[in-house]
Amino acid sequence: MITSPSYQAYKELFYSQYNDLCNYAYSFLKDDAAAEDVVQETFIKLWEKHREQIGIPNIKAYLFRAVRNNSISALRKQYTENASQKGFESFVEIAENPDTLEIENAKPYFEQLVYEAIANLPPQCREVFTCCRIQGMTHLQTAQKLGLSAKTVENYMGRALKLLRKYLQQYGLPMSIIFLLKLILP
Known part of the structure; x- marks a missing residue:
């Protein structure tokens, strides 16, 4: 079990902000699972790349901005996949059947x-x-x-x-x- 002060601060931050961030991501994605994925990915990136920021006073604003950006990226990816899949499906229906x-x-x-x-x-x-x-x-x-x-x-x-x-x-x-x-x- 990790007991370092930065891990403890990270853990407290995670538990205190997780639900609010999931609700915020849901406002963009309209999908609970996708919202949770975005928030979890945001926290993973925070831990892997920006541990030194965990204790800063405005970390909450940083997290909300990161969740917003990651939600928009997820929407773009989903839109691109849906658009290409839709076109492909209509083409395949004619080609295969x-x-x-x-x-x-x-x-x-x-x-x-x-x-x-x-x-x-x-x-x-x-x-x-x-x-x-x-x-x-x-x-x-x-x-x-x-x-x-x-x-x-x-x-x-x-x-x-x-x-x-x-x-x-x-x-x-x-x-x-x-x-x-x-x-x-x-």
């Missing part, structure tokens, strides 16, 4: 979104993307055709994929749909 009618009904929607996403690219990005992904050219072939360096083509492709990902995420579609262009587009 192919009902011919569903596929035929979804195909124009996918095609339209992909065409819109490509059309919204800056002109040079669009041209490079079209050569590489739709026409199936290599980066070197595209560079020679457009009079660019291979590194420039690579940079344009990276930018195009980033912009396409952002556009498709607005509609809950995963980026993997871009890799299926050969199947979707004629």
Whole structure:
């Protein structure tokens, strides 16, 4: 059993603030288990990295700020996971359980979104993307055709994929749909 003065101060701080901090985290997360996880992680980080702060007069304010920041981080992580999972689930439902009618009904929607996403690219990005992904050219072939360096083509492709990902995420579609262009587009 640890009996150091800093541990005793930590233990007292934990027991005196735990419930209030859990309630505060719950106000953000609306989930008891997630709120408790955030508070426990906050206390663990405090013990591991900031033991010297345990005895300072304004430690309560520090803890509330840390719990707030950790709650917001947890919400961001949860939102990102939910958004990507939602898009993936809708895509997988069609891909794994192919009902011919569903596929035929979804195909124009996918095609339209992909065409819109490509059309919204800056002109040079669009041209490079079209050569590489739709026409199936290599980066070197595209560079020679457009009079660019291979590194420039690579940079344009990276930018195009980033912009396409952002556009498709607005509609809950995963980026993997871009890799299926050969199947979707004629």
